[in-house]
Amino acid sequence: MIKILLVEDDLSLSNSVYDFLENFADVVQVFDGAEGLYEAEMNIYDIILLDLMLPEKNGFEVLTELRGKGIKTPVLIMTAKESLDDKMHGFDVGADDYLTKPFYLDELKARIQALLKRSGKLEDTALLKYGELVANTSNNHVTVDGQPVEILGKEFDLLVYFLQNRNVILPKEQIFDRIWGFDSDTTVTVVEVYMSKLRKKLKNTEFAENLATLRNVGYILR
Template identity: 50%
Template sequence: MKLLIIEDNESLLDSMKQFLQDEFEVEIATTGDDGLYMAQQDIYDIIILDVMLPEIDGFEILRHLRHDKIMTPVLFVTAKDSLEDRVKGLEIGGDDYIVKPFQADELKARIRASLRRSGSLTIDHTLRYRGIELFGKEKEINIDGKPLKLTIKQYELLEYLVQNSGHILTREQIFDRIWGFESDTTVAIVEVYIHHLRKKLEPFGYHKDIQNVRGIGYLLKEPTE
């Protein structure tokens, strides 16, 4: 699962990245402008958002995201502990609020709780779509009770499609999510991996569930025919 931390305290940022990257793929931003741009790509499972940031604060970032109909769960992390700030963060669309200093285990617990509420995570870290089960901790897949071997990128692609089943994902969203902004490849790689993933799913009859949306991207949905 992919997580974005927007935090300008580099020491705290490094610490959070260290203790979260064993469970999540972590990307970071140290300014409000950079964080807003990254968050607007709508490729993250959760955003850890500081309130006091250079250029644009966390509250304004969240307002932009919700205005753009980006409903990624947002967990505010801040030194501000007044009731007014906590209420403000939640009222404008935040999902939770944790006050500095905090323990790593509490932050992880709050992240998991927000992901469960959003439907992105089950207690046992399992994602399900029809007969497909993805076991997040082990990066293993069962289809109709039988194991399927995928590469890491193929697994991440299928995971992202399952998380967004019934919703169109653009090629750019898929590229940014799976390969990242700094990748030296191009968005054309998405079509290649979709082709390979369909081949892996074909023996189970699920290859037609990955549907082309002409000129836009892909949709994971049970075919009507």
């Protein structure tokens, strides 16, 4: 499931957006720019939805600092500021898209999907395939050679994360932040536990054979 950071101070709008996004994404919601910046730095998100008129730090400031720190997460600005100068400034400081209020929720979803496809975080369908393995992100169903395999919860999230990041070195700390979250009560060693579970459930598959451990670094699915 995709992970979205929603940084929005307009409670009447943010609540309806949050409820809508929860139908297809894991959503973390914050209400001021400083907290939004902290969340974006400390956790890994697939996309950030950013209002401009925020307390503590405005959206332009948040985005400028994010890009200055090398954080490349796609950012969709959604704001009542509709002037051409505001739009141009938003793109100048690193926005990937700009949506003015009021907007239709279906349009918001379409723009999110377009950005995720562009960044490689969303397949054209819900099916992620690797050899004989197929993971369906619409119903969290996994099959191997057409036979169902019970992979649920964090195990499924972990599987999808590797399938979406093939040939990319994933450090243990990054996996932990992405799957469990920076504020989790557990420790990074839980990654090794779940990796072992996943390998056992998928033994003798191409996935297990090509999932390599990089000592003192992390893992890579080749």
